[in-house]
Amino acid sequence: MKSRSTSGRITLRDLATHLGLSKTTVSVVMSGSKAAEAIPEKTRRRIERAAEKLGYRAHYMARSLRKSESMSVGIIVPEFSDGYFTLLMAGIEEFLISAGYFYFTVSHYWKPDLQQQYPAMLEERGVDGLLMVNTDPPQSHLPMVSISGHHKRGAPTTVMLDHEHAAHLLIEHLHGLGHRRIAFVHGQSWSQDTQLRRKAFVTAMQQFGLKIIPELQVTLDATTWTPDLGYAPATELLKKTRDFTALVCFNDTAAMGAIRAARDAGLRVPEDISVTGFDNIAHASFFSPSLTTVQQPLREMGKSAAQALIEHIRHPQQTQPAKLVHQPLLVARESTGHAPLTATTAKRSAK
Structure with missing residues (x-):
């Protein structure tokens, strides 16, 4: 293939030229658009195989804008420690990875300015929802779930212990x-x-x-x-x-x-x-x-919180439970x- 961007990265135009297809056809297939169903399956498979062989990756932000979702979430915690937070994160990560979601994790160390700034910064980066761990929920239009949040406003679902x-x-x-x-x-x-x-x-x-x-x-x-x-x-x-x-x-x-x-x-x-x-x-x-x-x-609490957030993101019109209460063991x-x-x-x- 002769055409390639100056950065060395395979572009959509490069892929289309290599296949001898229009840029629009290749774009529709690689974006996962429903319009791709109108393209013959043989052509779709040919495009996908070529993309894999050449190492083409769809531009993340452009794809996100087309699909109106980023497949990513923000996780806000006070800090990480050897015990409580790492066990929670093990459950959170396990579910998000299985669901195909990327995640950004930030620690505010109980600083009020960071607790205010981080939700906005994550929203600017296009996350689809927020998971708040032992942190007051911000004012945000994003889907949100809280772990150990005992508050009267904010998160539609709180995951907590009895x-x-x-x-x-x-x-x-x-x-x-x-x-x-x-x-x-x-x-x-x-x-x-x-x-x-x-x-x-x-x-x-x-x-x-x-x-x-x-x-x-x-x-x-x-x-x-x-x-x-x-x-x-x-x-x-x-x-x-x-x-x-x-x-x-x-x-x-x-x-x-x-x-x-x-x-x-x-x-x-x-x-x-x-x-x-x-x-x-x-x-x-x-x-x-x-x-x-x-x-x-804690691991199960993390998993259920991540699952509740993804459900809220995928089905925003459905009523979400106010609390998900987990039972302790002596x-x-x-x-x-x-x-x-x-x-x-x-x-x-x-x-």
């Missing part, structure tokens, strides 16, 4: 082991799950006749996703009081830091104090002691055990 059942499972487990004075490390103020999960634990404690004790409540404020997240709050709590036998942490990463804080304070886990996490991230079972936690089916491991005879058993001074 937090009430999750809290009940954890408190039931600790209550059954004899724990009555339970401390909590609650999530950060900006986390979408914090308030809902806190409320769920209050309800669960009441169901078992237990009191929420103000001095046994601390709140995470760091943005790190290393065990440092829970180390400092747990250390401060143990400096103020040791009059509790169990510590429930907002997530597994915080629980790992809290266990180290307890050990540094001279306490044994679980002999002196039981510690629980939340999420069941990949290395929770390999930590020492292995972590008792609530398993969020995973009991080594970090919890029977409560000491009295809470004061856990008051041994660090030496």
Whole structure:
């Protein structure tokens, strides 16, 4: 073939010249237009084989404009970590790849300006929809689905965990082991799950006749996703009081830091104090002691969110469910055990 663009890339004109066909005929076939049905199948196959042999690729933006879709979506997350977000993304990616969708992923690190800018930037790049992970939904006309979004406006569908059942499972487990004075490390103020999960634990404690004790409540404020997240709050709590036998942490990463804080304070886990996490991230079972936690089916949540978004994109006139609720599972491991005879058993001074 003699004709080729100066960039070396095979163009539509090059392909048409090589085949001895009109540019219009080749364009109709390569664009996937319904008009291609009027072209003989033998000719269509000839064009497709030549395109594959010569390495022709239809111009992405031009094809998108013709089809009124880009076959791509935007995914907005706070950040990536070893646990929660990577497990969600595994499910999201699995479904999008199987559905033939490309995706852009951006992390806003809880910066308000980026949370406002990224949806617009993704829309400018022609995405067909947005998937918001633990992020407030923007004002946008695009199809949208949220994961762990507890908001009153925005996304037509929210994929979430049954937090009430999750809290009940954890408190039931600790209550059954004899724990009555339970401390909590609650999530950060900006986390979408914090308030809902806190409320769920209050309800669960009441169901078992237990009191929420103000001095046994601390709140995470760091943005790190290393065990440092829970180390400092747990250390401060143990400096103020040791009059509790169990510590429930907002997530597994915080629980790992809290266990180290307890050990540094001279306490044994679980002999002196039981510690629980939340999420069941990949290395929770390999930590020492292995972590008792609530398993969020994060991979399945990611898949269902991606599926819901693609359904919304493909069928915009259909009514979408407001919520897709997934059920938790208690995973009991080594970090919890029977409560000491009295809470004061856990008051041994660090030496």
